[in-house]
Amino acid sequence: MLNTSFSERANRSQHSFVVNELGKEIVSGLYPSGSLLPGDAELVEKFDVSRTVLREAMKTLTAKGMIVPKARIGTRITERSNWNLFDADVLVWHIETGVDITFLKHLSDMRFAIEPFAARLASQRASKEEIEGLYRCADEMSKADSDESFALADLKFHLALHAASGNPFMLSVGNLIEAALVTSFKMSSPYGESGRHVVTANKHRLIVEAIERRDADAASAAMEQVINDGFDRISTKLL
Numbered sequence: 537m538l539n540t541s542f543s544e545r546a547n548r549s550q551h552s553f554v555v556n557e558l559g560k561e562i563v564s565g566l567y568p569s570g571s572l573l574p575g576d577a578e579l580v581e582k583f584d585v586s587r588t589v590l591r592e593a594m595k596t597l598t599a600k601g602m603i604v605p606k607a608r609i610g611t612r613i614t615e616r617s618n619w620n621l622f623d624a625d626v627l628v629w630h631i632e633t634g635v636d637i638t639f640l641k642h643l644s645d646m647r648f649a650i651e652p653f654a655a656r657l658a659s660q661r662a663s664k665e666e667i668e669g670l671y672r673c674a675d676e677m678s679k680a681d682s683d684e685s686f687a688l689a690d691l692k693f694h695l696a697l698h699a700a701s702g703n704p705f706m707l708s709v710g711n712l713i714e715a716a717l718v719t720s721f722k723m724s725s726p727y728g729e730s731g732r733h734v735v736t737a738n739k740h741r742l743i744v745e746a747i748e749r750r751d752a753d754a755a756s757a758a759m760e761q762v763i764n765d766g767f768d769r770i771s772t773k774l775l
Contacts, residue, residue: 550585554593555625557583562602562613563629572610573603600626622712631719637774640723643716644767650709651694651763654701655755659747661702669696670744678737680727687721693740697759700747723773724766739765 558579561567573579580590594611597603601618605611619626630639658666673693680686694717698710710717726732739762746754 550583550589551592551596554579554583554585554590555596556629558593558597559600559602559625559629560633562597563626564633567613569613569615571613573613575610602626622709624712624715627713627715631715635716635719637771640720640767640770640774643713643720644763646713647763648760650706651697652756652759654698654703654706655743655747655759656752657701657703657706658697659750659752659755662700662747666696666700667744667748670700670747671741674737674741674744677740678734680733683722683725683727686725686727686733687718690721690725690740691718697743720766720770724769726769736762736765 558573567573574582576587576590580587583590585593594603594605598605600623601620602614603611604614621627621630662670670693673689673696676689677686677693680689691714695707695710695714698706701707726736739758743755743758743762746752746758
């Protein structure tokens, strides 16, 4: 039983390694959409794993929408539009291989579709304790002493707002794309620019003030402004 347990843990570790390495290679474009992966024998040798481990790794990547195995043809890389970007691994692979302005624009588009409405809902449903928590998050942003601490405070604010919407789907979406959000927040962080740092924190505070007043329109508009400002800062850095 002990040997079996060790064997299972080893296989799980090897499985994760193969999935992670192949996933990053696909996302990076080493294997472009429409192309075929190397054959099983070559991949087994490359990763030094058993065919069983490789087969399970292929099943995982198939479930993520990234590959399609075809009998007597091989394993083909799918179009990026088929990939599950809500999958935490797929998001992390994008981030690790280097996000570009297009990826961040798509993230911003999704935030526009979700967060202003989450702010609107929060203005109707947030409890006093949740509003106080949002104020604390805004204060943490104003007191941040690095890009990372600012980004983490920013993330904490937005996840808290999703929770305050009273809709569990909103919070789930925020948690699913957490890695992408924190990457975006790091890139848009105004830390080091004292004036902009304070202004950005205050704009988040305006969202909370609107929620506290139960002003849904103002809360939604303030959130849109925050998303716009963040993407403008990223665009300035990348373009």
